[in-house]
Amino acid sequence: MKFLFINGVNLNMTGVREKGVYGTQTLEQINADIAARFSGDECEFFQSNCEGDICTKLHQADCDGIILNAGAFTHYSYAIRDAIASISIPVIEVHMSNVFKRESFRHESVISEVCAGTIVGFGKNSYILAAQSFKL
Ligand code: DQA
Numbered sequence: 001m002k003f004l005f006i007n008g009v010n011l012n013m014t015g016v017r018e019k020g021v022y023g024t025q026t027l028e029q030i031n032a033d034i035a036a037r038f039s040g041d042e043c044e045f046f047q048s049n050c051e052g053d054i055c056t057k058l059h060q061a062d063c064d065g066i067i068l069n070a071g072a073f074t075h076y077s078y079a080i081r082d083a084i085a086s087i088s089i090p091v092i093e094v095h096m097s098n099v100f101k102r103e104s105f106r107h108e109s110v111i112s113e114v115c116a117g118t119i120v121g122f123g124k125n126s127y128i129l130a131a132q133s134f135k136l
Contacts, residue, residue: 002063003131005034007047008054008071021097023123030124037128055083058091065134066091067127074109081111090116092130096123
């Protein structure tokens with residue numbers, strides 16, 4: 001299968017910022033672990049801190065499934081929500097942390113309604129569980 005992993009705003013700081021929440025591995029290390037796990041599949045990784053770039057990447061996607069950690073955009077980006085709604089490839093929303101155990105503003109996602117499913121709270125494994133679910 002062909003997977004596209006998209007990480008949004010501040011996810012490039014993974015392994016550097018709030019290590020108690022997001023762990024000590026960098027995004028590059030996490031992506032390498034994911035790619036190794038899905039060595040029989042094609043994995044593309046994209047990260048951007050810019051909302052519009054994420055929308056464009058979604059518009060141009062050509063794959064079987066998209067795994068999206070939109071970061072804080074999750075909680076307020078109607079642009080990313082509309083971009084997800086405008087494509088037919090299924091998108092799974094993921095979060096490394098358990099957003100429901102955190103601040104109340106993180107409890108709301110404006111993208112969940114247009115995603116195929118949501119996986120939260122399993123660190124790096126949130127991405128892996130999401131990709132695996134496309135194979136079920
Ligand atoms: C996050 C949770 C978001 O609330 C936060 O803004 C992030 C990361 C997560 O992976 O747990 O940047 O999406």
